[in-house]
Amino acid sequence: MGITGAQALIKYLEKEGVKYVFGYPGGAVLALYDALLESKLIKHVLVRQEQAAVHAASGYARATKKTGICLATSGPGATNLVTGLATAYMDSIPLVAITGQVGTDMIGTDAFQEVDITGITMPITKHNYLVKDVKDLPRIIQEAFHIASTGRPGPVLIDIPKNVSSALLEEDYPASVELRGYKPNYKGHPAQIKNLAKLIAEAQRPVIYAGGGVISSNATEELRELAERINAPVTTTLMGIGSFPEDHELSLGMLGLHGTPYANYAVTECDLLISIGVRFDDRVTGAIQKFAPQAKVTHIDIDPAEIGKNVTIDLPIVGDVALVLKDLLKRVGSQEHHTWLSQIQKWKEEHPLRYANDDQLRPQYIIEKLGELTRGNAIVTTDVGQHQMWTAQFYKFVGPRSFLSSGGLGTMGYGLPAAVGAQLAKPESLVITVTGDGSFQMNMAELGTAVEQKLPIKIILFNNSYLSLVRQLQHYHCDQRFSGVAFTGNPDFVQLAESYQNVAGLRIAKKEDVEPVLQEALSNGKLTVVECRVSEQELVYPVVLPNKGLNEMVHFPADEGGRYE
Numbered sequence: 203m204g205i206t207g208a209q210a211l212i213k214y215l216e217k218e219g220v221k222y223v224f225g226y227p228g229g230a231v232l233a234l235y236d237a238l239l240e241s242k243l244i245k246h247v248l249v250r251q252e253q254a255a256v257h258a259a260s261g262y263a264r265a266t267k268k269t270g271i272c273l274a275t276s277g278p279g280a281t282n283l284v285t286g287l288a289t290a291y292m293d294s295i296p297l298v299a300i301t302g303q304v305g306t307d308m309i310g311t312d313a314f315q316e317v318d319i320t321g322i323t324m325p326i327t328k329h330n331y332l333v334k335d336v337k338d339l340p341r342i343i344q345e346a347f348h349i350a351s352t353g354r355p356g357p358v359l360i361d362i363p364k365n366v367s368s369a370l371l372e373e374d375y376p377a378s379v380e381l382r383g384y385k386p387n388y389k390g391h392p393a394q395i396k397n398l399a400k401l402i403a404e405a406q407r408p409v410i411y412a413g414g415g416v417i418s419s420n421a422t423e424e425l426r427e428l429a430e431r432i433n434a435p436v437t438t439t440l441m442g443i444g445s446f447p448e449d450h451e452l453s454l455g456m457l458g459l460h461g462t463p464y465a466n467y468a469v470t471e472c473d474l475l476i477s478i479g480v481r482f483d484d485r486v487t488g489a490i491q492k493f494a495p496q497a498k499v500t501h502i503d504i505d506p507a508e509i510g511k512n513v514t515i516d517l518p519i520v521g522d523v524a525l526v527l528k529d530l531l532k533r534v535g536s537q538e539h540h541t542w543l544s545q546i547q548k549w550k551e552e553h554p555l556r557y558a559n560d561d562q563l564r565p566q567y568i569i570e571k572l573g574e575l576t577r578g579n580a581i582v583t584t585d586v587g588q589h590q591m592w593t594a595q596f597y598k599f600v601g602p603r604s605f606l607s608s609g610g611l612g613t614m615g616y617g618l619p620a621a622v623g624a625q626l627a628k629p630e631s632l633v634i635t636v637t638g639d640g641s642f643q644m645n646m647a648e649l650g651t652a653v654e655q656k657l658p659i660k661i662i663l664f665n666n667s668y669l670s671l672v673r674q675l676q677h678y679h680c681d682q683r684f685s686g687v688a689f690t691g692n693p694d695f696v697q698l699a700e701s702y703q704n705v706a707g708l709r710i711a712k713k714e715d716v717e718p719v720l721q722e723a724l725s726n727g728k729l730t731v732v733e734c735r736v737s738e739q740e741l742v743y744p745v746v747l748p749n750k751g752l753n754e755m756v757h758f759p760a761d762e763g764g765r766y767e
């Protein structure tokens with residue numbers, strides 16, 4: 203006598219070490235939820251909408267490097283996962299998404315809640331499966347976890363028809379994974395690593411450009427050792443924030459569209475760009491023909507498809523970032539670059555990140571104070587918008603897996619459910635969500651999830667009743683004709699928070715409120731929403747406009763003799 207497919211799924215999830223499943227039940231997954239009741243090792247987290255389930259699994263994965271799990275029923279339950287899967291795919295996050303499907307005899311008949319979820323998600327998953335025979339289930343589950351977490355990580359979807367969930371199974375979990383054609387290359391080519399060491403020895407103005415691949419491969423120590431040994435400044439992508447401590451003298455902060463001026467100048471003037479685990483995203487490069495024009499560009503990445511995709515590469519190295527850096531460090535000696543570092547220091551002094559230092563309540567000031575009060579010892583999730591850029595600029599991140607944000611897809615509504623996943627993964631950590639009123643309203647129902655799970659997340663909500671980053675785009679691209687970006691029906695967010703049991707609602711309306719209110723929020727031990735009333739006229743500086751090079755950025759107006767309103 204065997205066990206059902208549903209019972210086997212739960213048993214094998216336990217074998218993979220799964221502790222949390224983020225999900226939402228429905229008719230096609232009744233058997234899976236019934237089997238889940240019997241597990242003593244896996245806890246189900248009921249979200250308010252399936253998109254939040256995949257974001258929470260993503261937050262869990264980003265905070266831990268473990269594979270996150272989400273579960274949804276067929277039809278609309280499955281399609282509600284699509285945005286979160288695309289978010290995870292763009293940011294290379296290891297996930298396994300499990301969806302229910304109508305019975306195999308009903309597939310293709312337009313049955314109630316039937317949808318071709320494997321077809322829909324093919325371009326936004328690393329791999330996906332439709333399980334047609336329960337005998338394949340053990341192999342598929344094992345392969346899914348292997349594929350999601352090895353090589354370049356990514357989401358994998360398993361679609362399980364109802365009759366497969368209820369069918370009996372005798373097969374046990376395979377002892378090992380055998381996947382023909384899937385062999386990630388971890389070891390960098392020795393000759394190419396030798397060539398990179400030679401280029402580093404010859405460089406006069408090197409810059410290290412670090413991305414999320416450094417964090418994915420746990421290579422932050424190797425990155426720091428390389429930077430200090432060759433005395434090269436380090437700039438990061440949004441996804442690379444936390445890979446190098448931002449309080450380090452060699453840190454340049456973030457590069458690109460809203461990067462620091464000195465990082466943008468350094469990349470424009472460098473003669474060697476050591477790119478590590480990056481994608482050369484258009485928000486980083488600006489006008490591609492003007493990107494690092496004087497540099498030999500090298501690229502270390504686990505995914506060969508990324509090499510040369512957007513930028514011509516002089517020296518590629520395919521391999522795991524940590525392993526390649528370990529091999530590189532065996533070949534690289536100590537170097538000094540006094541003239542180059544003096545130039546960078548001059549840029550830092552002449553063009554620091556700026557905002558108006560006046561009596562008005564500025565979001566950048568709030569984020570700076572938040573960083574000072576936490577000393578970087580927090581996991582910070584964000585949504586997408588101006589608040590995301592200001593957090594990347596003004597909160598000084600000092601360690602990996604401390605900044606969780608949707609980088610590639612730019613998904614609003616990501617911050618709160620990601621914080622739910624991160625707080626469950628790291629219950630001892632302070633978890634903060636920085637959000638805007640537009641982003642927060644996309645998934646604010648997840649306050650209920652956080653309440654049920656008794657999570658003391660701190661939500662710093664910038665409310666200006668505008669979609670302010672879109673407003674900023676209209677400022678530059680539509681001659682300040684602001685269309686469709688004003689909210690006139692926002693709720694009272696403090697009252698909204700207090701409508702939930704044991705949730706604190708606080709408000710910051712003026713500058714002198716900032717420190718005491720933040721201190722109260724950080725120390726009260728409970729889920730807290732801090733609403734900050736800020737102006738919709740605030741803009742993110744610097745900004746690189748279309749078809750401009752990084753060194754042609756628009757600075758803070760006062761730096762160019764202009765007025766700042």
